[in-house]
Amino acid sequence: MAVDIKLKRANKVYREGETLSGVIILSSKEPxxxxxxxxxxxxxxxxQLSAKSVGVFEAFYNSVKPIQLISNNIEVAKAGKLPSGRTEIPFEFPLKVKGGKILYETYHGVFVNIQYTLRCDMRRPLLAKDLMKxxxxIVHSLPQKGRLTPTPVDFSITPESLQNVRERTPLPGFKIRGRLDSTNCIITQPLTGELVVENLDVPVKSIELQLVRVETCGCAEGYAxxxxxxxxxxxxxxxxxxxxAIPIYMVFPRLFTCPxxxxxxxxxxxxxxxxxxxxDDHLITENFPL
Known part of the structure:
Protein backbone atom coordinates (compact mmCIF):
# COMPACT_ATOMS: atom_id res chain seq x y z
CA MET A 1 0.00 0.00 0.00
CA ALA A 2 1.38 3.44 -0.92
CA VAL A 3 0.10 6.98 -0.28
CA ASP A 4 1.22 10.10 -2.18
CA ILE A 5 0.17 13.79 -2.33
CA LYS A 6 0.32 15.62 -5.66
CA LEU A 7 -0.29 19.38 -5.85
CA LYS A 8 -1.59 20.87 -9.11
CA ARG A 9 1.15 23.51 -9.18
CA ALA A 10 4.46 21.95 -10.15
CA ASN A 11 6.49 24.63 -8.28
CA LYS A 12 4.30 24.23 -5.12
CA VAL A 13 4.38 28.03 -4.57
CA TYR A 14 1.29 29.66 -3.04
CA ARG A 15 0.31 33.02 -1.54
CA GLU A 16 -2.05 33.81 1.31
CA GLY A 17 -5.71 33.68 0.24
CA GLU A 18 -5.08 31.17 -2.57
CA THR A 19 -6.38 27.59 -2.58
CA LEU A 20 -4.12 24.55 -2.53
CA SER A 21 -5.59 21.93 -4.80
CA GLY A 22 -4.38 18.50 -5.79
CA VAL A 23 -5.01 14.79 -5.34
CA ILE A 24 -4.21 12.12 -2.80
CA ILE A 25 -3.07 9.00 -4.67
CA LEU A 26 -3.63 5.64 -2.99
CA SER A 27 -2.20 2.52 -4.63
CA SER A 28 -2.54 -1.09 -3.49
CA LYS A 29 -2.52 -4.57 -5.01
CA GLU A 30 -5.60 -5.67 -3.07
CA PRO A 31 -8.68 -4.01 -1.51
CA GLN A 48 17.08 26.32 17.53
CA LEU A 49 19.99 27.44 19.67
CA SER A 50 23.54 27.32 18.36
CA ALA A 51 26.09 25.21 20.26
CA LYS A 52 27.83 28.32 21.60
CA SER A 53 24.62 29.48 23.30
CA VAL A 54 23.94 26.18 25.12
CA GLY A 55 24.43 26.68 28.83
CA VAL A 56 24.32 30.46 28.51
CA PHE A 57 20.52 30.67 28.44
CA GLU A 58 19.18 27.79 30.52
CA ALA A 59 15.77 29.46 30.84
CA PHE A 60 15.82 29.94 27.08
CA TYR A 61 15.04 26.29 26.32
CA ASN A 62 11.48 26.65 27.63
CA SER A 63 10.75 29.47 25.21
CA VAL A 64 12.35 27.90 22.11
CA LYS A 65 9.13 26.18 21.11
CA PRO A 66 7.75 26.02 17.56
CA ILE A 67 5.54 29.02 16.75
CA GLN A 68 2.34 27.80 15.08
CA LEU A 69 1.33 29.92 12.07
CA ILE A 70 -1.46 27.84 10.55
CA SER A 71 -3.11 24.51 11.41
CA ASN A 72 -6.18 23.09 9.64
CA ASN A 73 -7.41 19.62 8.90
CA ILE A 74 -10.17 18.10 6.77
CA GLU A 75 -11.59 14.61 6.41
CA VAL A 76 -11.19 13.53 2.79
CA ALA A 77 -12.75 10.06 3.18
CA LYS A 78 -14.88 8.40 5.82
CA ALA A 79 -14.12 4.88 7.10
CA GLY A 80 -14.63 2.29 4.39
CA LYS A 81 -12.89 0.10 1.84
CA LEU A 82 -10.64 1.08 -1.05
CA PRO A 83 -10.56 -1.05 -4.22
CA SER A 84 -7.33 -2.56 -5.52
CA GLY A 85 -5.29 -0.53 -7.99
CA ARG A 86 -4.94 3.25 -7.98
CA THR A 87 -7.44 5.59 -6.29
CA GLU A 88 -7.27 9.39 -6.62
CA ILE A 89 -9.07 11.61 -4.10
CA PRO A 90 -9.12 15.33 -5.10
CA PHE A 91 -8.87 18.02 -2.41
CA GLU A 92 -8.93 21.81 -2.02
CA PHE A 93 -7.49 23.62 0.98
CA PRO A 94 -7.82 27.42 1.43
CA LEU A 95 -4.61 29.07 2.65
CA LYS A 96 -6.17 31.38 5.24
CA VAL A 97 -5.03 32.27 8.75
CA LYS A 98 -7.14 32.96 11.82
CA GLY A 99 -6.71 35.21 14.82
CA GLY A 100 -4.57 37.90 13.21
CA LYS A 101 -1.60 35.58 12.62
CA ILE A 102 0.83 36.28 9.77
CA LEU A 103 2.01 33.79 7.16
CA TYR A 104 5.74 34.40 6.97
CA GLU A 105 7.52 33.44 3.78
CA THR A 106 9.02 29.92 3.60
CA TYR A 107 12.61 30.08 4.80
CA HIS A 108 15.19 27.34 5.39
CA GLY A 109 17.84 28.69 7.76
CA VAL A 110 20.26 27.25 10.29
CA PHE A 111 18.69 28.42 13.56
CA VAL A 112 15.32 29.64 12.21
CA ASN A 113 13.13 27.52 9.93
CA ILE A 114 9.73 28.52 8.50
CA GLN A 115 8.03 25.52 6.88
CA TYR A 116 4.58 24.62 5.58
CA THR A 117 3.46 21.02 5.07
CA LEU A 118 0.47 18.96 3.97
CA ARG A 119 0.14 15.61 5.76
CA CYS A 120 -2.18 12.79 4.79
CA ASP A 121 -3.07 10.22 7.48
CA MET A 122 -4.87 6.96 6.79
CA ARG A 123 -6.02 5.16 9.93
CA ARG A 124 -6.08 1.38 9.60
CA PRO A 125 -7.94 -1.33 11.56
CA LEU A 126 -6.35 -3.09 14.54
CA LEU A 127 -2.99 -4.83 13.84
CA ALA A 128 -2.56 -2.93 10.57
CA LYS A 129 -0.06 -0.08 10.47
CA ASP A 130 -1.42 3.46 9.95
CA LEU A 131 -0.14 5.16 6.79
CA MET A 132 1.21 8.73 6.60
CA LYS A 133 2.65 10.89 3.85
CA ILE A 138 6.19 26.99 -0.43
CA VAL A 139 4.57 30.22 0.76
CA HIS A 140 5.64 33.51 -0.83
CA SER A 141 4.60 36.92 0.48
CA LEU A 142 2.15 39.05 -1.45
CA PRO A 143 3.97 41.71 -3.51
CA GLN A 144 4.09 45.09 -1.74
CA LYS A 145 2.07 47.89 -3.25
CA GLY A 146 3.92 50.89 -4.61
CA ARG A 147 7.40 51.16 -6.03
CA LEU A 148 10.43 50.48 -3.85
CA THR A 149 12.81 53.42 -3.62
CA PRO A 150 16.37 52.28 -4.48
CA THR A 151 19.01 53.07 -1.83
CA PRO A 152 22.32 53.18 -3.73
CA VAL A 153 25.55 52.95 -1.75
CA ASP A 154 28.93 54.23 -2.98
CA PHE A 155 31.94 52.77 -1.18
CA SER A 156 35.67 53.30 -1.06
CA ILE A 157 37.98 50.79 0.67
CA THR A 158 41.45 52.00 1.74
CA PRO A 159 43.85 50.99 4.58
CA GLU A 160 42.45 53.91 6.62
CA SER A 161 38.82 52.75 6.21
CA LEU A 162 39.45 49.27 7.63
CA GLN A 163 38.14 48.80 11.18
CA ASN A 164 38.97 45.30 12.46
CA VAL A 165 42.65 44.94 11.54
CA ARG A 166 44.08 41.99 13.49
CA GLU A 167 47.71 42.40 12.49
CA ARG A 168 49.21 45.81 13.06
CA THR A 169 51.98 45.26 10.50
CA PRO A 170 52.06 47.92 7.75
CA LEU A 171 49.26 47.24 5.28
CA PRO A 172 49.91 47.30 1.54
CA GLY A 173 48.63 50.42 -0.20
CA PHE A 174 45.30 49.95 -1.97
CA LYS A 175 42.17 51.76 -3.07
CA ILE A 176 39.04 49.92 -4.15
CA ARG A 177 35.89 51.83 -4.95
CA GLY A 178 32.48 50.79 -6.16
CA ARG A 179 28.74 51.06 -5.92
CA LEU A 180 25.79 48.88 -4.95
CA ASP A 181 22.73 49.96 -6.93
CA SER A 182 20.50 49.40 -3.89
CA THR A 183 20.78 47.84 -0.42
CA ASN A 184 16.98 47.96 -0.18
CA CYS A 185 16.38 44.91 -2.37
CA ILE A 186 13.44 43.23 -4.04
CA ILE A 187 14.02 39.55 -3.28
CA THR A 188 13.01 38.39 -6.79
CA GLN A 189 15.55 40.71 -8.43
CA PRO A 190 19.35 40.43 -8.33
CA LEU A 191 21.72 42.53 -6.25
CA THR A 192 23.71 44.63 -8.76
CA GLY A 193 26.53 47.13 -8.82
CA GLU A 194 30.18 47.45 -9.82
CA LEU A 195 33.64 47.44 -8.30
CA VAL A 196 36.88 49.10 -9.50
CA VAL A 197 40.41 48.37 -8.22
CA GLU A 198 42.14 51.75 -8.57
CA ASN A 199 45.52 50.73 -7.18
CA LEU A 200 46.91 47.82 -5.16
CA ASP A 201 50.51 47.12 -4.11
CA VAL A 202 49.94 43.35 -3.75
CA PRO A 203 48.43 41.27 -6.61
CA VAL A 204 44.82 40.12 -6.22
CA LYS A 205 44.07 36.40 -5.98
CA SER A 206 40.26 36.57 -6.02
CA ILE A 207 37.29 38.91 -5.47
CA GLU A 208 34.15 37.36 -3.99
CA LEU A 209 30.59 38.26 -2.99
CA GLN A 210 29.44 36.55 0.21
CA LEU A 211 25.75 36.50 1.17
CA VAL A 212 25.24 36.11 4.94
CA ARG A 213 22.11 35.50 7.05
CA VAL A 214 22.01 36.87 10.59
CA GLU A 215 19.52 34.91 12.71
CA THR A 216 18.50 36.06 16.19
CA CYS A 217 16.45 33.87 18.54
CA GLY A 218 15.44 35.30 21.88
CA CYS A 219 13.14 36.04 24.76
CA ALA A 220 13.20 38.13 27.93
CA GLU A 221 16.13 36.08 29.30
CA GLY A 222 18.44 36.96 26.42
CA TYR A 223 19.11 36.75 22.72
CA ALA A 224 21.38 34.48 20.67
CA ALA A 245 34.70 48.15 -13.78
CA ILE A 246 33.86 44.62 -12.52
CA PRO A 247 30.09 43.97 -12.45
CA ILE A 248 28.46 42.85 -9.19
CA TYR A 249 25.51 40.51 -9.80
CA MET A 250 23.96 38.15 -7.25
CA VAL A 251 20.64 36.29 -7.46
CA PHE A 252 19.02 35.56 -4.07
CA PRO A 253 18.36 31.82 -3.51
CA ARG A 254 14.64 31.75 -2.63
CA LEU A 255 14.53 28.93 -0.06
CA PHE A 256 17.49 30.27 1.91
CA THR A 257 16.46 33.95 1.85
CA CYS A 258 13.22 35.73 2.72
CA PRO A 259 12.07 39.29 3.29
CA ASP A 280 49.60 36.56 0.27
CA ASP A 281 46.16 35.29 1.49
CA HIS A 282 45.29 38.48 3.37
CA LEU A 283 41.58 39.35 3.23
CA ILE A 284 40.05 42.80 2.74
CA THR A 285 36.32 42.73 3.59
CA GLU A 286 33.60 45.35 3.38
CA ASN A 287 30.17 44.61 4.93
CA PHE A 288 26.77 45.96 3.77
CA PRO A 289 23.46 45.25 5.58
CA LEU A 290 20.62 44.52 3.12
Missing amino acids: IQHQGITLTMDGAVSL SCEF RDATEIQNIQIADGNVCQDL TLETTNFKVEFEVNIVVVLQ
Whole structure:
Protein backbone atom coordinates (compact mmCIF):
# COMPACT_ATOMS: atom_id res chain seq x y z
CA MET A 1 0.00 0.00 0.00
CA ALA A 2 1.38 3.44 -0.92
CA VAL A 3 0.10 6.98 -0.28
CA ASP A 4 1.22 10.10 -2.18
CA ILE A 5 0.17 13.79 -2.33
CA LYS A 6 0.32 15.62 -5.66
CA LEU A 7 -0.29 19.38 -5.85
CA LYS A 8 -1.59 20.87 -9.11
CA ARG A 9 1.15 23.51 -9.18
CA ALA A 10 4.46 21.95 -10.15
CA ASN A 11 6.49 24.63 -8.28
CA LYS A 12 4.30 24.23 -5.12
CA VAL A 13 4.38 28.03 -4.57
CA TYR A 14 1.29 29.66 -3.04
CA ARG A 15 0.31 33.02 -1.54
CA GLU A 16 -2.05 33.81 1.31
CA GLY A 17 -5.71 33.68 0.24
CA GLU A 18 -5.08 31.17 -2.57
CA THR A 19 -6.38 27.59 -2.58
CA LEU A 20 -4.12 24.55 -2.53
CA SER A 21 -5.59 21.93 -4.80
CA GLY A 22 -4.38 18.50 -5.79
CA VAL A 23 -5.01 14.79 -5.34
CA ILE A 24 -4.21 12.12 -2.80
CA ILE A 25 -3.07 9.00 -4.67
CA LEU A 26 -3.63 5.64 -2.99
CA SER A 27 -2.20 2.52 -4.63
CA SER A 28 -2.54 -1.09 -3.49
CA LYS A 29 -2.52 -4.57 -5.01
CA GLU A 30 -5.60 -5.67 -3.07
CA PRO A 31 -8.68 -4.01 -1.51
CA ILE A 32 -7.85 -2.10 1.69
CA GLN A 33 -10.02 -1.50 4.77
CA HIS A 34 -9.45 1.86 6.51
CA GLN A 35 -10.86 3.90 9.42
CA GLY A 36 -10.82 7.28 7.65
CA ILE A 37 -8.41 9.51 5.69
CA THR A 38 -7.57 13.03 6.89
CA LEU A 39 -5.48 15.83 5.42
CA THR A 40 -3.70 18.31 7.71
CA MET A 41 -2.11 21.64 6.76
CA ASP A 42 0.59 22.88 9.14
CA GLY A 43 2.83 25.93 9.16
CA ALA A 44 5.31 26.67 11.93
CA VAL A 45 8.49 28.54 12.81
CA SER A 46 11.02 26.25 14.50
CA LEU A 47 13.82 27.90 16.48
CA GLN A 48 17.08 26.32 17.53
CA LEU A 49 19.99 27.44 19.67
CA SER A 50 23.54 27.32 18.36
CA ALA A 51 26.09 25.21 20.26
CA LYS A 52 27.83 28.32 21.60
CA SER A 53 24.62 29.48 23.30
CA VAL A 54 23.94 26.18 25.12
CA GLY A 55 24.43 26.68 28.83
CA VAL A 56 24.32 30.46 28.51
CA PHE A 57 20.52 30.67 28.44
CA GLU A 58 19.18 27.79 30.52
CA ALA A 59 15.77 29.46 30.84
CA PHE A 60 15.82 29.94 27.08
CA TYR A 61 15.04 26.29 26.32
CA ASN A 62 11.48 26.65 27.63
CA SER A 63 10.75 29.47 25.21
CA VAL A 64 12.35 27.90 22.11
CA LYS A 65 9.13 26.18 21.11
CA PRO A 66 7.75 26.02 17.56
CA ILE A 67 5.54 29.02 16.75
CA GLN A 68 2.34 27.80 15.08
CA LEU A 69 1.33 29.92 12.07
CA ILE A 70 -1.46 27.84 10.55
CA SER A 71 -3.11 24.51 11.41
CA ASN A 72 -6.18 23.09 9.64
CA ASN A 73 -7.41 19.62 8.90
CA ILE A 74 -10.17 18.10 6.77
CA GLU A 75 -11.59 14.61 6.41
CA VAL A 76 -11.19 13.53 2.79
CA ALA A 77 -12.75 10.06 3.18
CA LYS A 78 -14.88 8.40 5.82
CA ALA A 79 -14.12 4.88 7.10
CA GLY A 80 -14.63 2.29 4.39
CA LYS A 81 -12.89 0.10 1.84
CA LEU A 82 -10.64 1.08 -1.05
CA PRO A 83 -10.56 -1.05 -4.22
CA SER A 84 -7.33 -2.56 -5.52
CA GLY A 85 -5.29 -0.53 -7.99
CA ARG A 86 -4.94 3.25 -7.98
CA THR A 87 -7.44 5.59 -6.29
CA GLU A 88 -7.27 9.39 -6.62
CA ILE A 89 -9.07 11.61 -4.10
CA PRO A 90 -9.12 15.33 -5.10
CA PHE A 91 -8.87 18.02 -2.41
CA GLU A 92 -8.93 21.81 -2.02
CA PHE A 93 -7.49 23.62 0.98
CA PRO A 94 -7.82 27.42 1.43
CA LEU A 95 -4.61 29.07 2.65
CA LYS A 96 -6.17 31.38 5.24
CA VAL A 97 -5.03 32.27 8.75
CA LYS A 98 -7.14 32.96 11.82
CA GLY A 99 -6.71 35.21 14.82
CA GLY A 100 -4.57 37.90 13.21
CA LYS A 101 -1.60 35.58 12.62
CA ILE A 102 0.83 36.28 9.77
CA LEU A 103 2.01 33.79 7.16
CA TYR A 104 5.74 34.40 6.97
CA GLU A 105 7.52 33.44 3.78
CA THR A 106 9.02 29.92 3.60
CA TYR A 107 12.61 30.08 4.80
CA HIS A 108 15.19 27.34 5.39
CA GLY A 109 17.84 28.69 7.76
CA VAL A 110 20.26 27.25 10.29
CA PHE A 111 18.69 28.42 13.56
CA VAL A 112 15.32 29.64 12.21
CA ASN A 113 13.13 27.52 9.93
CA ILE A 114 9.73 28.52 8.50
CA GLN A 115 8.03 25.52 6.88
CA TYR A 116 4.58 24.62 5.58
CA THR A 117 3.46 21.02 5.07
CA LEU A 118 0.47 18.96 3.97
CA ARG A 119 0.14 15.61 5.76
CA CYS A 120 -2.18 12.79 4.79
CA ASP A 121 -3.07 10.22 7.48
CA MET A 122 -4.87 6.96 6.79
CA ARG A 123 -6.02 5.16 9.93
CA ARG A 124 -6.08 1.38 9.60
CA PRO A 125 -7.94 -1.33 11.56
CA LEU A 126 -6.35 -3.09 14.54
CA LEU A 127 -2.99 -4.83 13.84
CA ALA A 128 -2.56 -2.93 10.57
CA LYS A 129 -0.06 -0.08 10.47
CA ASP A 130 -1.42 3.46 9.95
CA LEU A 131 -0.14 5.16 6.79
CA MET A 132 1.21 8.73 6.60
CA LYS A 133 2.65 10.89 3.85
CA SER A 134 3.72 14.53 4.03
CA CYS A 135 4.77 17.06 1.42
CA GLU A 136 6.15 20.57 1.77
CA PHE A 137 4.65 23.52 -0.09
CA ILE A 138 6.19 26.99 -0.43
CA VAL A 139 4.57 30.22 0.76
CA HIS A 140 5.64 33.51 -0.83
CA SER A 141 4.60 36.92 0.48
CA LEU A 142 2.15 39.05 -1.45
CA PRO A 143 3.97 41.71 -3.51
CA GLN A 144 4.09 45.09 -1.74
CA LYS A 145 2.07 47.89 -3.25
CA GLY A 146 3.92 50.89 -4.61
CA ARG A 147 7.40 51.16 -6.03
CA LEU A 148 10.43 50.48 -3.85
CA THR A 149 12.81 53.42 -3.62
CA PRO A 150 16.37 52.28 -4.48
CA THR A 151 19.01 53.07 -1.83
CA PRO A 152 22.32 53.18 -3.73
CA VAL A 153 25.55 52.95 -1.75
CA ASP A 154 28.93 54.23 -2.98
CA PHE A 155 31.94 52.77 -1.18
CA SER A 156 35.67 53.30 -1.06
CA ILE A 157 37.98 50.79 0.67
CA THR A 158 41.45 52.00 1.74
CA PRO A 159 43.85 50.99 4.58
CA GLU A 160 42.45 53.91 6.62
CA SER A 161 38.82 52.75 6.21
CA LEU A 162 39.45 49.27 7.63
CA GLN A 163 38.14 48.80 11.18
CA ASN A 164 38.97 45.30 12.46
CA VAL A 165 42.65 44.94 11.54
CA ARG A 166 44.08 41.99 13.49
CA GLU A 167 47.71 42.40 12.49
CA ARG A 168 49.21 45.81 13.06
CA THR A 169 51.98 45.26 10.50
CA PRO A 170 52.06 47.92 7.75
CA LEU A 171 49.26 47.24 5.28
CA PRO A 172 49.91 47.30 1.54
CA GLY A 173 48.63 50.42 -0.20
CA PHE A 174 45.30 49.95 -1.97
CA LYS A 175 42.17 51.76 -3.07
CA ILE A 176 39.04 49.92 -4.15
CA ARG A 177 35.89 51.83 -4.95
CA GLY A 178 32.48 50.79 -6.16
CA ARG A 179 28.74 51.06 -5.92
CA LEU A 180 25.79 48.88 -4.95
CA ASP A 181 22.73 49.96 -6.93
CA SER A 182 20.50 49.40 -3.89
CA THR A 183 20.78 47.84 -0.42
CA ASN A 184 16.98 47.96 -0.18
CA CYS A 185 16.38 44.91 -2.37
CA ILE A 186 13.44 43.23 -4.04
CA ILE A 187 14.02 39.55 -3.28
CA THR A 188 13.01 38.39 -6.79
CA GLN A 189 15.55 40.71 -8.43
CA PRO A 190 19.35 40.43 -8.33
CA LEU A 191 21.72 42.53 -6.25
CA THR A 192 23.71 44.63 -8.76
CA GLY A 193 26.53 47.13 -8.82
CA GLU A 194 30.18 47.45 -9.82
CA LEU A 195 33.64 47.44 -8.30
CA VAL A 196 36.88 49.10 -9.50
CA VAL A 197 40.41 48.37 -8.22
CA GLU A 198 42.14 51.75 -8.57
CA ASN A 199 45.52 50.73 -7.18
CA LEU A 200 46.91 47.82 -5.16
CA ASP A 201 50.51 47.12 -4.11
CA VAL A 202 49.94 43.35 -3.75
CA PRO A 203 48.43 41.27 -6.61
CA VAL A 204 44.82 40.12 -6.22
CA LYS A 205 44.07 36.40 -5.98
CA SER A 206 40.26 36.57 -6.02
CA ILE A 207 37.29 38.91 -5.47
CA GLU A 208 34.15 37.36 -3.99
CA LEU A 209 30.59 38.26 -2.99
CA GLN A 210 29.44 36.55 0.21
CA LEU A 211 25.75 36.50 1.17
CA VAL A 212 25.24 36.11 4.94
CA ARG A 213 22.11 35.50 7.05
CA VAL A 214 22.01 36.87 10.59
CA GLU A 215 19.52 34.91 12.71
CA THR A 216 18.50 36.06 16.19
CA CYS A 217 16.45 33.87 18.54
CA GLY A 218 15.44 35.30 21.88
CA CYS A 219 13.14 36.04 24.76
CA ALA A 220 13.20 38.13 27.93
CA GLU A 221 16.13 36.08 29.30
CA GLY A 222 18.44 36.96 26.42
CA TYR A 223 19.11 36.75 22.72
CA ALA A 224 21.38 34.48 20.67
CA ARG A 225 22.62 36.07 17.43
CA ASP A 226 24.42 33.99 14.78
CA ALA A 227 25.71 34.86 11.31
CA THR A 228 26.16 32.08 8.72
CA GLU A 229 27.08 32.07 5.04
CA ILE A 230 24.38 31.32 2.46
CA GLN A 231 26.42 31.50 -0.73
CA ASN A 232 29.75 32.76 -2.03
CA ILE A 233 30.15 33.94 -5.65
CA GLN A 234 33.50 34.72 -7.23
CA ILE A 235 33.29 37.83 -9.43
CA ALA A 236 37.01 38.07 -10.35
CA ASP A 237 39.81 35.50 -10.53
CA GLY A 238 43.51 36.38 -10.46
CA ASN A 239 45.11 39.82 -10.59
CA VAL A 240 42.51 42.14 -12.13
CA CYS A 241 43.18 45.08 -14.41
CA GLN A 242 43.24 48.37 -12.54
CA ASP A 243 40.51 50.94 -13.32
CA LEU A 244 38.36 48.20 -14.90
CA ALA A 245 34.70 48.15 -13.78
CA ILE A 246 33.86 44.62 -12.52
CA PRO A 247 30.09 43.97 -12.45
CA ILE A 248 28.46 42.85 -9.19
CA TYR A 249 25.51 40.51 -9.80
CA MET A 250 23.96 38.15 -7.25
CA VAL A 251 20.64 36.29 -7.46
CA PHE A 252 19.02 35.56 -4.07
CA PRO A 253 18.36 31.82 -3.51
CA ARG A 254 14.64 31.75 -2.63
CA LEU A 255 14.53 28.93 -0.06
CA PHE A 256 17.49 30.27 1.91
CA THR A 257 16.46 33.95 1.85
CA CYS A 258 13.22 35.73 2.72
CA PRO A 259 12.07 39.29 3.29
CA THR A 260 13.85 40.70 6.38
CA LEU A 261 11.83 39.63 9.43
CA GLU A 262 11.65 41.12 12.91
CA THR A 263 9.28 39.60 15.50
CA THR A 264 9.24 39.38 19.30
CA ASN A 265 10.84 35.90 19.30
CA PHE A 266 13.19 35.95 16.33
CA LYS A 267 14.80 38.07 13.63
CA VAL A 268 16.14 37.16 10.19
CA GLU A 269 18.42 39.74 8.56
CA PHE A 270 20.80 39.66 5.60
CA GLU A 271 24.17 41.16 4.75
CA VAL A 272 26.55 41.02 1.83
CA ASN A 273 30.35 41.03 2.15
CA ILE A 274 32.69 42.09 -0.63
CA VAL A 275 35.85 40.05 -0.02
CA VAL A 276 39.16 40.78 -1.79
CA VAL A 277 41.69 37.93 -1.34
CA LEU A 278 45.31 39.00 -1.94
CA GLN A 279 48.09 36.72 -3.24
CA ASP A 280 49.60 36.56 0.27
CA ASP A 281 46.16 35.29 1.49
CA HIS A 282 45.29 38.48 3.37
CA LEU A 283 41.58 39.35 3.23
CA ILE A 284 40.05 42.80 2.74
CA THR A 285 36.32 42.73 3.59
CA GLU A 286 33.60 45.35 3.38
CA ASN A 287 30.17 44.61 4.93
CA PHE A 288 26.77 45.96 3.77
CA PRO A 289 23.46 45.25 5.58
CA LEU A 290 20.62 44.52 3.12
